[in-house]
Structure formats: C-alpha cells, structure tokens
Amino acid sequence: MKESVVSAKKPIKTVIGPIHPALKEPIKFIFEIDGEKVIKVDLAPGHNHRGLEWMATRRNAVQTLYVSERICGICSISHSIAYCRAIEQAADIEVPVRADYLRTIFAEMERIHSHLLWAGVAALELGFDTLFYKAWEVREDLMDLLEYLTGNRVNYGVLQIGGVRRDITPDQHARINKSLLNYTILFDELYDMFLEDTVLRMRCRDTGVLTPEDALKLCTVGPVIRASGIATDVRQDFPYCAYGDLDIKAITPEALAGEVHGDVFDRIIVRLLEVKQSIEIIQQSMKKMPIGPLTNFPKLMVLLNHIKQAEGEGIGRHEAPRGEVFHYIRLAANQESPLVWKVKASTYSNAMSWVKMLEGEQIADIPIIVASVDPCISCTDRVAMVDKGRTSIFTQDDLRRLSRKKTERIRQGLK
Amino acid sequence: MFRLPMVPRVLKQLFNKPATNPFPARHLPKSITRFLEKVAAGKAELVLPLEVPEGFRGKIGYNPEGCTACSLCARVCPANAIEVNREEKTVTVYAGHCIQCGQCTEVCPKNNLFMTKEFLTATTDRYSEEMVLT
Amino acid sequence: MTEIFLKLIIGVVSMTALGIVGGFIIQGVDRKLAALMQARIGPLLRQPWWDFLKLMRKENVVPEHAVPWVYNAAPIMAFASVITIFLYLPFAGFNPLMEGYGDLILIMYLLAMPALAMVFGGFASGSPYATIGAQREMVTMIGYELPLGAIVISFAWKMAQSGLAHPFSLKTIAANPIWNLVGPFGIIGFILLLLAMIVVTPAELSKGPFDAPEAKSELAEGLLVEYSGRNLAMFYLALGAKMIAMLGLTVALFFPYTISQYFQVDTTVKIVIEVLFYIIKIFLVMFVSVTLMRVSMARFRITQIVEIYWKLGGTMTFLGLFLIMLDGKL
Ligand code: SF4
Numbered sequence: 001m002k003e004s005v006v007s008a009k010k011p012i013k014t015v016i017g018p019i020h021p022a023l024k025e026p027i028k029f030i031f032e033i034d035g036e037k038v039i040k041v042d043l044a045p046g047h048n049h050r051g052l053e054w055m056a057t058r059r060n061a062v063q064t065l066y067v068s069e070r071i072c073g074i075c076s077i078s079h080s081i082a083y084c085r086a087i088e089q090a091a092d093i094e095v096p097v098r099a100d101y102l103r104t105i106f107a108e109m110e111r112i113h114s115h116l117l118w119a120g121v122a123a124l125e126l127g128f129d130t131l132f133y134k135a136w137e138v139r140e141d142l143m144d145l146l147e148y149l150t151g152n153r154v155n156y157g158v159l160q161i162g163g164v165r166r167d168i169t170p171d172q173h174a175r176i177n178k179s180l181l182n183y184t185i186l187f188d189e190l191y192d193m194f195l196e197d198t199v200l201r202m203r204c205r206d207t208g209v210l211t212p213e214d215a216l217k218l219c220t221v222g223p224v225i226r227a228s229g230i231a232t233d234v235r236q237d238f239p240y241c242a243y244g245d246l247d248i249k250a251i252t253p254e255a256l257a258g259e260v261h262g263d264v265f266d267r268i269i270v271r272l273l274e275v276k277q278s279i280e281i282i283q284q285s286m287k288k289m290p291i292g293p294l295t296n297f298p299k300l301m302v303l304l305n306h307i308k309q310a311e312g313e314g315i316g317r318h319e320a321p322r323g324e325v326f327h328y329i330r331l332a333a334n335q336e337s338p339l340v341w342k343v344k345a346s347t348y349s350n351a352m353s354w355v356k357m358l359e360g361e362q363i364a365d366i367p368i369i370v371a372s373v374d375p376c377i378s379c380t381d382r383v384a385m386v387d388k389g390r391t392s393i394f395t396q397d398d399l400r401r402l403s404r405k406k407t408e409r410i411r412q413g414l415k
Numbered sequence: 416m417f418r419l420p421m422v423p424r425v426l427k428q429l430f431n432k433p434a435t436n437p438f439p440a441r442h443l444p445k446s447i448t449r450f451l452e453k454v455a456a457g458k459a460e461l462v463l464p465l466e467v468p469e470g471f472r473g474k475i476g477y478n479p480e481g482c483t484a485c486s487l488c489a490r491v492c493p494a495n496a497i498e499v500n501r502e503e504k505t506v507t508v509y510a511g512h513c514i515q516c517g518q519c520t521e522v523c524p525k526n527n528l529f530m531t532k533e534f535l536t537a538t539t540d541r542y543s544e545e546m547v548l549t
Numbered sequence: 550m551t552e553i554f555l556k557l558i559i560g561v562v563s564m565t566a567l568g569i570v571g572g573f574i575i576q577g578v579d580r581k582l583a584a585l586m587q588a589r590i591g592p593l594l595r596q597p598w599w600d601f602l603k604l605m606r607k608e609n610v611v612p613e614h615a616v617p618w619v620y621n622a623a624p625i626m627a628f629a630s631v632i633t634i635f636l637y638l639p640f641a642g643f644n645p646l647m648e649g650y651g652d653l654i655l656i657m658y659l660l661a662m663p664a665l666a667m668v669f670g671g672f673a674s675g676s677p678y679a680t681i682g683a684q685r686e687m688v689t690m691i692g693y694e695l696p697l698g699a700i701v702i703s704f705a706w707k708m709a710q711s712g713l714a715h716p717f718s719l720k721t722i723a724a725n726p727i728w729n730l731v732g733p734f735g736i737i738g739f740i741l742l743l744l745a746m747i748v749v750t751p752a753e754l755s756k757g758p759f760d761a762p763e764a765k766s767e768l769a770e771g772l773l774v775e776y777s778g779r780n781l782a783m784f785y786l787a788l789g790a791k792m793i794a795m796l797g798l799t800v801a802l803f804f805p806y807t808i809s810q811y812f813q814v815d816t817t818v819k820i821v822i823e824v825l826f827y828i829i830k831i832f833l834v835m836f837v838s839v840t841l842m843r844v845s846m847a848r849f850r851i852t853q854i855v856e857i858y859w860k861l862g863g864t865m866t867f868l869g870l871f872l873i874m875l876d877g878k879l
C-alpha cells in the first residue's frame with residue numbers, strides 16, 4: 001500500500017476490503033481519512049459474482065428453484081418465495097391457501113433467525129463478543145426448529161413452484177409452540193441486553209445517520225428505510241402469501257422511543273421489534289391456517305410441462321429480512337428454462353446509503369455502520385466485467401445504454 | 416444511568432454449563448484420524464454430534480434394484496449430480512455434487528432414491544467410493 | 550558494586566522467567582474465564598504457551614515499507630521494559646529487588662514504555678492500519694496517564710502526610726496498607742481511586758473495552774497488524790508480563806496485606822502461604838479489572854476513551870484526592 005504515507009495535511013487514503021475482519025463478504029471500500037474522521041467514501045463491489053442468473057438459463061424451472069435458494073444462505077426462503085411468485089405469475093399457477101400460510105410461516109421464521117444473526121454480527125463489530133455469542137446461542141433454537149420442519153438448517157428446500165413441499169403436521173405444533181414461547185421470553189432478555197446497555201447505546205446512538213429524505217432518495221429498503229422513520233413494508237403495502245389476512249404494520253423506531261434518529265441504534269430497535277412481530281405473525285398464521293392441499297401440481301412433470309408451455313413474464317416481490325427482494329422472470333413457450341431471470345437482492349438497493357451514512361463518521365464506526373445495513377454482498381453482485389483482464393469504469397450513461405440493449409433483446413425474445 | 420445488563424449475566428454464566436457440544440472431543444485432537452483410530456480401539460471416547468430430526472436431508476442414498484432408468488430424477492436434479500446409464504438400467508449419483516435438496520427422492524416413481532441421516536461426508540476425494548453411488 | 554551487579558543479574562534472570570511463565574498462566578486463566586462467561590468451553594490453560602511456540606516457528610515477516618531496525622527493536626524494547634518493572638515491584642510481601650533505587654514515579658514511566666514500543670513498532674511497520682492504531686495508542690496513553698498520575702500523587706501525599714519517609718517508595722506503601730492510615734472519608738476516596746485503577750488497567754494492557762488501538766474488527770489488530778512470527782511472540786510475552794506487572798502494582802498499592810504472620814509455621818511454609826495468597830489476590834484483581842471488563846462491554850471509540858479517562862477518571866481521582874486530603878486535615 002503505497003498511498004499510506006502519513007502526512008500532516010493530506011488525508012490518508014485507506015482501503016478496507018475486499019478481505020477485512022469487519023466484512024463478512026468481499027467488498028472494497030476506499031476511504032479518505034483525516035485523523036479518525038472519514039472524509040470521502042467510495043465502494044467497489046463486484047468481487048463475488050457467481051453467475052447464478054446465467055445458470056438458470058441452462059436449467060428448468062424446478063432446478064432453478066434450488067439455485068434461487070442459494071442466492072443467499074440466510075434469505076434462502078425469501079429468494080425462493082420471490083422466484084416462485086414470479087414463475088407463478090408468468091405461468092398462471094394458482095397456489096393453495098394452506099401453502100400460502102406455510103410460506104408465510106417459514107418466511108417469518110427465517111426473519112427471526114436472520115435478525116438474530118445480524119444482531120450477533122453487529123455486536124461483534126462493536127467488539128462485544130459476549131453479546132455475539134449470546135445472540136447466536138439464542139438463534140440456535142430456531143435453526144433447530146427449521147431443521148425439524150424442513151429437513152435442513154440452511155437452504156430449507158421447502159418451497160415448490162405452485163405450493164410447498166412439506167406440511168406442518170398437527171404433532172409438530174407442540175414443538176413450534178414451545179420455541180415460540182421460548183422466544184417470547186428470550187425477547188425480553190434480548191431487549192434488555194441490546195437496548196438497555198449504556199456502552200452499546202453510546203456507540204450506536206447518532207452514528208451512521210440516514211435522514212428520511214436520503215433514505216427515500218436512495219431507494220433504500222427494509223429495516224434501513226424503516227429505521228429512518230418511513231413505514232414501508234412490502235408485506236403491508238402489497239400483501240401477498242397470507243399477509244393480507246394477517247394484521248401487519250410496518251415497524252418504525254417510533255413504536256418504541258417515540259422519536260426517530262435514523263441511526264444504527266434505530267436499526268437495532270427496528271430489527272428487534274420485528275423479531276417480536278414475526279413471532280406474532282407465526283402464532284396468528286398457525287391459528288388461521290386452513291386445511292387443504294399443499295400444491296395444485298402434485299406431479300412434478302406436469303408442473304414442468306405446464307411451465308414449458310407457458311409464455312409470459314412475471315415479477316415476484318417479497319419482504320426479506322434485509323428488505324425487499326425482487327425477481328423478474330420471462331418464460332418463452334416450448335422452452336424449459338426461463339428466458340430471463342433477473343434478481344434484485346435487498347442490499348443492491350441499500351448499498352449506496354453507505355456513502356451517506358459513513359461520511360463524517362469515525363473510523364471506529366465503519367464496521368458497525370457497514371453492518372447496520374445487514375449487507376449481503378454476494379447476493380448483490382450481478383455483473384462481472386471480463387474484458388481481457390482489463391476492468392473499466394462504467395458511467396451511468398454506459399450502464400443505461402447497456403441495459404436498454406438488454407431490454408431490447410428480451411423484448412425480441414432473443415438470447 | 417450507566418447500565419451494563421451483561422455483567423450479572425456473565426457472572427451467572429460462569430457457573431452454568433457452556434453451550435458448546437464438544438464434538439468430536441472436548442478439545443481438538445492433534446490428529447483427527449489418529450483420534451478416530453483410538454476411538455475404534457476403545458482408548459478414547461467420542462462425543463456424539465446432536466441428533467438430527469426425522470425427515471432430515473442428509474447424504475443421498477440410492478438403491479439400484481428396480482430402477483428403470485426413467486431419468487426423471489436426472490431431469491429435476493439442480494446440481495446435475497445424477498447420470499443415467501440406459502443399458503444397465505441404473506443411475507450414478509455423485510454425492511459430492513449433490514446439494515441434498517431431496518427433489519429426486521420425491522420424483523422417483525420407484526422410490527429408489529432416499530435421503531439418509533448421514534451428514535459427516537467431508538472428504539478429500541469427491542469421487543471416492545462412498546461418494547459415487549451406483 | 551559487585552553485589553549490585555550480582556543482584557541485578559540474578560534478578561533479571563529470575564524476573565524474566567517469572568514474567569514469561571506468569572504471563573502464560575495469567576493469560577491462560579483470563580482466556581478460560583472469559584470463555585466460561587461467554588458460554589464457551591474455551592482453550593486449555595496451556596494454550597498461550599502453544600500459541601507462543603507456534604508463533605516462534607512461523608516466518609518473521611518484515612514488510613516492505615517498514616523501517617526494519619525500529620520494527621524489529623520494538624518488541625524487544627517492550628519486553629525488556631516490562632522485565633525492568635519487575636525489578637522494582639514488591640511481590641508477595643517480599644521487598645523489590647532493586648529496593649531503594651526507584652519508586653512509584655519510575656514505575657509509572659516504565660509502564661508507559663511497552664506501549665511506546667508498540668507505538669514505535671506500529672509507526673515503523675508502514676501500514677495504514679498500524680499507523681491509525683499507533684495514533685490511537687498514543688491518544689489512549691495521554692488519556693489514562695491523568696487518572697494514573699492522580700492515583701500516584703494521592704498515595705504519595707497520604708504517605709507524606711502520615712509522616713513516613715520516602716513517600717514515593719513502593720516499599721513504604723507496601724509496608725503501610727493504605728486503608729489503615731485513613732478515616733472514613735479517606736476510605737471513600739481510596740475506593741474511588743481503586744475504581745479508577747480498575748478502569749485504567751484494561752487500557753494499559755490493551756484489552757477490551759479500551760482496545761481501540763488494536764480493534765480486531767476495525768483495524769485488524771491495529772498496531773500489531775504487520776507483526777508476525779518471532780516479533781509477535783515477543784509482544785505476546787511482553788503483554789503477558791505487563792499484565793502481571795500492572796496487576797502487581799494494583800495489589801501492591803491497594804492490597805499489600807500479608808497473612809503469613811497469622812500462621813504458626815516455619816519460614817518455608819510461610820513463604821508458600823504468602824505466594825499462594827499473592828496469586829489469589831492477583832487473580833481476583835485480574836478477574837474484575839481485565840476479564841469481567843472485557844466480556845461485559847462493547848468497545849469504546851477512541852474519542853470516548855479520552856472522554857472517559859479525562860472526565861470520568863479525572864473527576865473520580867480528583868474527588869478521591871480531595872476526600873483523602875479532607876480526611877487528612879480532619
Ligand atoms: S427416478 Fe428413480 S427409477 Fe427413475 S431413473 Fe431415477 S432412480 Fe431410477
């Protein structure tokens with residue numbers, strides 16, 4: 001690192017990432033630092049492009065379902081819900097009510113474990129190892145529950161286009177209720193440990209502030225925008241699955257403190273309250289869930305043929321723990337694999353808010369501010385430029401031109 | 416007020432049992448292979464991993480008897496881990512490629528494919544005998 | 550003259566051994582206790598020794614942009630200065646080896662030496678992370694020197710006021726447990742000083758929550774980021790030994806009591822009892838001021854560290870000093 005020479009006047013240029021203990025996934029931040037203060041921020045993602053969308057064009061819809069699950073290890077249900085809904089819209093597939101409820105239950109369980117995971121990571125970034133261990137210990141019960149219900153701790157493989165693969169049988173209710181009760185009790189403890197700790201509050205209050213205006217302008221999603229005081233939530237605004245029948249309100253920090261700072265602490269509040277909300281949603285859904293089939297396509301080959309015949313496009317949205325995920329699918333007749341599959345992960349919308357949050361903050365707060373967005377870098381990376389080893393910078397105009405070109409290609413149904 | 420809610424908790428935890436399941440042994444043995452040999456010889460004790468629940472999707476299992484090579488499983492396998500041998504009327508499942516989604520086990524009309532409860536499948540050779548099922 | 554030399558040589562050799570072995574043990578106990586409090590099993594007690602061995606076997610990398618001689622000298626300087634402190638510290642009721650040659654003020658300066666060595670090493674390693682870490686370490690030092698200084702002054706003032714000779718000498722302080730000299734106000738004052746000392750200890754030892762100079766998740770070990778192999782092992786030794794020195798100082802200042810006089814046994818047994826008692830004292834102080842502190846708090850920002858030491862630490866120690874003076878005048 002040549003640019004590291006200390007000088008009294010010039011700000012130091014420091015690079016954090018792509019590999020750094022504060023980052024759980026590869027992304028590069030370029031900081032200009034004056035003493036302890038961050039002057040300028042630039043970020044360079046693109047170290048973890050996996051070409052998943054390309055893989056989908058070589059697989060049929062059912063195979064792609066499992067690819068979609070692996071976009072993110074934490075939001076695996078979220079991505080498959082969005083993917084399934086996109087395909088279901090494109091191919092006109094009806095989902096039974098019970099399946100919708102089951103999807104809701106699994107999605108909310110995922111939200112609980114994702115938020116707890118985040119809480120642990122946040123504590124780790126703050127140098128609070130004990131809280132990190134505690135949060136992950138608490139999370140373990142839910143992982144066990146998910147394993148019990150779906151057969152795996154991660155990548156649950158429980159969704160299917162047109163329904164779900166596994167039911168929740170009455171004899172499983174006892175185990176679920178036990179966990180939910182456990183979490184209702186644990187919630188108070190988490191509340192105490194995260195929100196009543198003076199040192200934690202000292203570190204998080206008024207750090208990484210994102211004003212509501214910026215949050216809207218940068219199109220942030222999920223807990224990030226809600227922590228800035230704007231009550232948007234796909235589950236509330238555009239109900240899907242069983243969310244329409246349930247009582248859901250987007251959570252903002254006002255609910256607790258009566259005021260909104262839009263800082264890291266507010267993001268902790270929002271996520272913690274959402275854990276509680278998810279517990280309630282699961283309880284409601286378990287009560288309201290009707291008896292019925294799990295899918296209208298019990299034979300997988302029938303489903304595959306139906307999708308093969310179908311033509312059209314569909315979108316699927318889902319409020320993932322990190323914010324809205326969005327999937328776009330275009331199906332062509334007599335073709336097994338989707339023509340286009342476009343995925344927008346939540347971090348993609350949130351990434352630019354980092355610049356606003358980080359500028360003017362201290363170096364010490366970089367890790368927690370970066371983590372406060374709950375980033376999922378590899379889900380976000382959609383492009384890798386391979387140009388004979390040469391990487392170039394694309395301006396907005398370049399990108400617009402390229403995307404118009406691609407849209408035109410899609411419109412013509414060509415690959 | 417200055418509050419540290421963690422202090423009473425850590426003091427209490429000091430006298431509680433740690434949350435860790437000490438698998439395979441309380442402290443990492445110098446060599447796992449030698450440790451397992453010792454376990455086999457009855458000289459050391461293996462701490463078992465936690466029980467997996469009913470319906471757990473572990474390593475894939477395959478029973479060639481009655482397989483018709485209908486290739487339905489290969490068609491839905493997202494990892495392309497299944498190879499159909501038309502002449503022998505069997506399939507070859509590469510467990511090292513399998514992502515344990517369990518889709519093939521559901522689609523197989525003869526129930527020749529199934530998920531086992533085995534999950535300790537780490538190996539240095541993904542094409543070793545245990546990892547290629549025929 | 551030769552007598553002093555002989556004493557010095559024996560002292561240095563035995564103190565080095567004590568520093569190394571004691572450092573390993575105390576780090577092992579600290580890690581184990583921290584692990585248990587975090588619901589983990591934790592490492593074996595001899596883990597620090599293994600870590601040290603492993604580091605000694607690793608390659609010793611000197612980064613391209615480093616200033617090699619400062620970079621390589623820093624760990625040795627850190628370790629040597631800690632061992633020097635040992636020569637002036639009373640252990641387990643025995644008089645310090647170099648008794649009569651140095652006092653509390655000297656110890657205060659010697660305590661700053663390892664930190665300074667780390668700062669030099671950090672700056673010399675030429676990495677931006679290490680540079681930021683070194684800057685932070687300096688700021689932290691400026692922060693905790695104020696309460697530490699106030700503590701030292703309070704002790705000396707009380708000793709002088711009680712009419713004892715050599716008020717700055719640790720021998721005097723060790724021989725006259727402070728709690729016996731003061732009245733109720735003074736006791737409150739010294740309790741405040743003890744609290745301040747507990748808060749200063751983690752920063753002296755670069756432990757959480759005052760480990761901003763090393764901040765794992767921010768600076769990737771900060772000023773030690775470039776160190777590896779032998780040099781890093783040396784720093785580990787120095788940090789372990791410094792832990793003993795710092796805790797030994799706390800014990801010598803606040804809990805210099807001995808218990809062997811209550812037992813009717815011969816001298817060797819008395820020494821054993823005394824050493825065991827001292828070890829217990831050290832571990833107790835360590836548990837409160839190092840282990841408990843680092844597991845129960847999030848890391849402070851560097852600005853907050855300074856604020857805590859100047860505002861909270863400063864107020865606490867000066868209030869303590871004031872109470873002690875008030876007590877002396879009454
Ligand atoms: S689906 Fe079953 S019967 Fe058909 S090829 Fe696969 S294993 Fe054989």
Ligand code: SF4
Nearest residue numbers: 492513514516517519
């Ligand atoms: S379990 Fe899934 S990945 Fe494994 S062989 Fe079956 S279909 Fe393929």
